[in-house]
Amino acid sequence: MSVPDVDRLDAETFGRVVLGPILAEFCLRLWLFERFLQGDEAVLLFCARGGLRLRLAYERFLDRTALPQRVPHADLMVSRLVAARTAFDPPSPGVLSELEREFSGQSMAEIAAALAQRDDLDLPPPWHAPFETETFIALLAGDEPGVVALHRAVAEQDGLFRAHLAACTGGRRHGVLVDTGLYGSTVRILQEGIPDRQWSGLQFARCNYKGLPTPHFARTFGLSVESDAYKPWEVRTSALRFWQLIESCLEPDLASVRTFTAGADGAAPRANLQVPGWESRVAPEQPGLFSGVLAAIDSLTPESLHRVPQDAARAWQQLKDAVVWPDAQAVATLSLGHRSRDFGRTELRAQFAGPGAASPLKQIRESLWREGAVIRTFPRGGRLALSLIELIYAGRALRSEMRALHRRER
Amino acid sequence: MLLPKTAAARIISCDVFDTLLYRDHRSERQRFNDIAVLAAQRLAAERGIVRHPGAIYDARLDVQKQAYRALDLSCPTGDVRFADMIDAMARILSLDAQAAEILHHAEIAIEIAQLTANTVLLDWLRAQARSGCRIIAVSDTYHRGETIAQLLAARAPDHPVAQIYASADHNATKRTGALFEVVLRQEGVAAADILHIGDDTKADVTMAQAAGLRSLQVLRPKHLVFRRRADALQARALHGFRIRAAHTQRAGAPA
Numbered sequence: 001m002s003v004p005d006v007d008r009l010d011a012e013t014f015g016r017v018v019l020g021p022i023l024a025e026f027c028l029r030l031w032l033f034e035r036f037l038q039g040d041e042a043v044l045l046f047c048a049r050g051g052l053r054l055r056l057a058y059e060r061f062l063d064r065t066a067l068p069q070r071v072p073h074a075d076l077m078v079s080r081l082v083a084a085r086t087a088f089d090p091p092s093p094g095v096l097s098e099l100e101r102e103f104s105g106q107s108m109a110e111i112a113a114a115l116a117q118r119d120d121l122d123l124p125p126p127w128h129a130p131f132e133t134e135t136f137i138a139l140l141a142g143d144e145p146g147v148v149a150l151h152r153a154v155a156e157q158d159g160l161f162r163a164h165l166a167a168c169t170g171g172r173r174h175g176v177l178v179d180t181g182l183y184g185s186t187v188r189i190l191q192e193g194i195p196d197r198q199w200s201g202l203q204f205a206r207c208n209y210k211g212l213p214t215p216h217f218a219r220t221f222g223l224s225v226e227s228d229a230y231k232p233w234e235v236r237t238s239a240l241r242f243w244q245l246i247e248s249c250l251e252p253d254l255a256s257v258r259t260f261t262a263g264a265d266g267a268a269p270r271a272n273l274q275v276p277g278w279e280s281r282v283a284p285e286q287p288g289l290f291s292g293v294l295a296a297i298d299s300l301t302p303e304s305l306h307r308v309p310q311d312a313a314r315a316w317q318q319l320k321d322a323v324v325w326p327d328a329q330a331v332a333t334l335s336l337g338h339r340s341r342d343f344g345r346t347e348l349r350a351q352f353a354g355p356g357a358a359s360p361l362k363q364i365r366e367s368l369w370r371e372g373a374v375i376r377t378f379p380r381g382g383r384l385a386l387s388l389i390e391l392i393y394a395g396r397a398l399r400s401e402m403r404a405l406h407r408r409e410r
Numbered sequence: 411m412l413l414p415k416t417a418a419a420r421i422i423s424c425d426v427f428d429t430l431l432y433r434d435h436r437s438e439r440q441r442f443n444d445i446a447v448l449a450a451q452r453l454a455a456e457r458g459i460v461r462h463p464g465a466i467y468d469a470r471l472d473v474q475k476q477a478y479r480a481l482d483l484s485c486p487t488g489d490v491r492f493a494d495m496i497d498a499m500a501r502i503l504s505l506d507a508q509a510a511e512i513l514h515h516a517e518i519a520i521e522i523a524q525l526t527a528n529t530v531l532l533d534w535l536r537a538q539a540r541s542g543c544r545i546i547a548v549s550d551t552y553h554r555g556e557t558i559a560q561l562l563a564a565r566a567p568d569h570p571v572a573q574i575y576a577s578a579d580h581n582a583t584k585r586t587g588a589l590f591e592v593v594l595r596q597e598g599v600a601a602a603d604i605l606h607i608g609d610d611t612k613a614d615v616t617m618a619q620a621a622g623l624r625s626l627q628v629l630r631p632k633h634l635v636f637r638r639r640a641d642a643l644q645a646r647a648l649h650g651f652r653i654r655a656a657h658t659q660r661a662g663a664p665a
Contacts, residue, residue: 028502029476035498036480038488038581067501174484200483221479306461306504309468 014333015289018318019249020296022224025312026054026204027061027297028305029223030178033202034071041174041198045076048257048273050180050250052282053290054204057297058178064300074168076177077271078161079257083186085115085158086193089151090140094188096133097212103131108139112146116153117259122146160260160269162194167268174198180250181205181222182243188216204250207240231397232390238320242369245323248336249289252282324371325386328379331372413534417543417605419624421597422535424571425584425608426549426558428630430532431525431565435634437642441520442470443649449516457509466503466513467649473498487588489577492517492552518557527566531607531628539570546573548593548606550583550613573597584613590621 009017034044046055052075062069080102084095091099103111109127113119123146127139140147169175175197177187187201199219206222208214209229227237239246260269284291300308322330360377367373371389375382424430436444446466453459477490477498492514500510535545549558555574562569575593582588594601601622608614609628618625 029472032473032476032498032502033480036477036490036494037483038481038485042484176483198483219483223476303504305502306465306469308502309472310462310465 009333010287011289011333012287012292012295014322015249015292016296017292018315018322019246019289020293021308021311021315022319023054023057023204023293024061024297024300024308026224027058028308030058030202031062031067033221033223034069037071037176039174041172042071042176043169043172043174044071044073044202045078045168045175045177046073047177047179047186048075048077048079048271049252049254050204050247051076051178052254053250053252054178054180056282057293060294061297061300064297065305066302067305071176072170072172074170076168076175077164077257077260077273078177078186078190080185080189081114082157082161082257083189083193085154085161087189088115088154088158088193091137092189092192093213094185094192094216096136097210098185098189099131099136100133101210101212105130107131108136111136112150116150117157118149118153121149121153123150157260160262164260164269164271165194169197174200176200176202178202179204180247181225182207182240183210183212184216184220187220191216191219204246205239205243209240229397229400230393231401232324232394233397235316235320238316238323241371242323242334244336244368245289245334249293252284254278254281323369324390325383326372326375328375331375334369334372413531413626416541417538419543419605420599420603421544421546421605422538423546423548423593423604423606423618423623424531424535425606425610425614426547426562426574427525427551428609429607429614429628430528430547430569430571431561432528432630434524434526435637435641436524437638437645439471439642439645439649441524443467443645444524445517445520446470448520449513452512452516453505453509456512459505459509461503461505464649466499469499469503470495473502485581487583487586488581489550489583490552491578492554492557495552518560521561522564525561525565527569528628532566532569536568536570544572544597545570546575546593546597547571548575548584548589548608550577550585550589550610552578555579584608584617585610587617587621590618590623594621 046052046058055073055075059069059073061067080098084091084098087095099111103114107128108131109121109123111131112121112123112127124139124142124144126135127146129135140151165175173196175190177190177199179186179201181203182205184201184203184206187199190197191199199216201216201220203220203222205225206217206220207225207228208217225236225239227234227240230237230240254273254275257271257273259272261272263269283294322334326334364370364373364377371386374385374389378385427433433441443463446463449466450461450463453461473495474490477495481488481490496510496514496517499505499513500507503509503513505513539545547558547562551558553561553576555576558574558576562571562574575589575596577583577589580589580592582592584590590601590606593604597604602624604623605626606614606618606623607626607628608618609630611627615625615627
């Protein structure tokens with residue numbers, strides 16, 4: 001690639017040159033989708049937290065390119081935790097599979113504390129055993145004071161969320177959730193928890209990396225990436241090799257949505273994310289990836305709109321070069337710090353596993369960006385290791401494609 | 411094609427594409443490619459606007475993909491209108507209304523060029539019309555009825571079709587059964603009085619029968635289906651090469 005050399009870029013320039021055109025293409029596709037939504041029931045709900053920045057980018061894109069907005073937009077204060085409360089009593093299949101995956105090895109009391117956002121539930125001893133689906137369902141049917149308090153806390157929070165949702169949708173019944181991705185748990189769980197509304201999902205990427213059932217995929221699309229794994233021959237899937245880069249760019253420095261408080265004087269409930277001045281924190285205060293994205297979108301005009309797909313095609317190749325074949329400079333540029341584990345928990349996960357890990361290989365395996373970790377750990381022989389990794393991924397992807405082909409033939 | 415001697419029906423309803431009018435071996439992707447090449451030539455010649463055929467092709471594919479996905483989520487029984495797709499294409503290609511007309515005409519010109527009349531079926535329909543049968547066309551398409559009439563007039567000028575029902579006009583499709591309800595309501599006959607002829611198993615057979623119509627399936631030869639698939643693969647690969655070449659050209663161009 002001759003324009004410009006991403007290896008010499010800082011984060012903001014990387015955002016402007018690489019992620020900016022990619023997100024401009026996302027905005028273009030989102031507009032096309034919005035353009036063809038029929039009826040007057042739909043509302044685009046930009047989901048906290050990544051969706052808040054997607055809305056900022058999208059509305060600025062519409063403004064710069066003079067494309068007309070046809071459907072109302074709103075910020076939806078939601079998270080998997082908030083969605084899970086809507087389908088908790090009794091827990092839906094979507095909620096149970098999320099809990100099983102997210103809290104693997106942790107106790108059911110910890111799950112209860114996360115859902116209720118309380119640590120004073122005083123649950124009976126069986127709750128302190130590791131999560132097991134059938135046991136969890138049975139324990140939820142108990143009438144001990146702690147269990148009653150759990151149900152009450154979840155119902156109270158769910159009621160506040162539903163009031164917030166009603167305020168966002170303004171009587172429209174089709175919520176189109178706009179979010180970063182990947183599996184779309186929120187769409188799945190809201191379909192189960194609030195079935196009297198229609199739900200759809202428009203994500204930057206859609207990927208069933210969890211290997212869970214996908215009943216919601218018929219109504220959930222990845223506008224920029226749709227694949228269950230990285231495929232070396234599909235340049236867009238390189239976003240899946242370092243998904244935290246996309247999340248880090250799009251998630252503002254605001255807390256994940258966990259709780260709501262009732263609004264004063266009949267106002268809609270407010271989420272914990274909505275601290276004073278939260279709107280201004282959606283836009284970045286410091287130069288970085290997202291300020292670069294906004295700069296790229298600001299440079300668009302109605303006359304330059306036709307170049308968006310071509311610029312995006314170039315940018316996707318540059319993203320792949322930086323993420324799949326990084327050098328030391330790319331690793332430095334794309335160092336993001338810690339990422340939240342979320343789902344009501346406060347623990348963080350490091351982008352690169354620390355030296356406390358048993359071996360360099362384990363450090364690489366436990367890192368959020370393995371290719372970056374390879375170059376950090378093996379500055380000299382890293383390129384060879386990257387080739388090996390690419391070969392392994394190519395083999396896996398081919399095997400998976402062949403299996404899919406056989407399934408289709410059957 | 412096996413057609414009965416008489417239709418034994420008051421109305422014969424016919425699908426249009428690959429039934430009354432045959433498409434050739436070219437895939438939809440190849441057709442979009444041909445449209446893009448023609449549109450790019452006309453934009454340059456008539457308006458002095460330079461757009462790479464690959465960009466027009468990408469816009470056509472992208473618009474259609476997102477349009478039908480949005481439709482599936484918001485009005486699954488309805489259809490997309492071609493005029494709306496042209497409007498969206500023009501906007502994302504930074505073209506004005508006159509240039510949008512060029513996109514529209516390029517598409518219709520290629521459609522006409524690549525369609526042929528199903529003369530066997532049309533002869534049979536003319537005979538049925540002479541014996542008192544009313545002939546109607548019922549199509550799942552983003553084109554309006556008047557465009558279908560234009561295509562029929564161009565390829566089968568003496569066709570016996572008295573009325574055209576296009577899903578885009580009624581926002582109702584055969585594949586969901588909704589268009590058959592419109593046909594029955596407007597024609598004012600019992601479902602059993604209509605014989606529906608078409609190539610698509612779901613839209614023309616299953617859903618027609620579910621609406622109470624009698625149905626007759628006319629299939630294109632299997633070798634044509636395989637040729638179209640191969641053609642689609644070829645069109646995809648060629649487009650990939652062309653786009654890469656365009657990028658290389660642009661990257662190497664002086665600032």
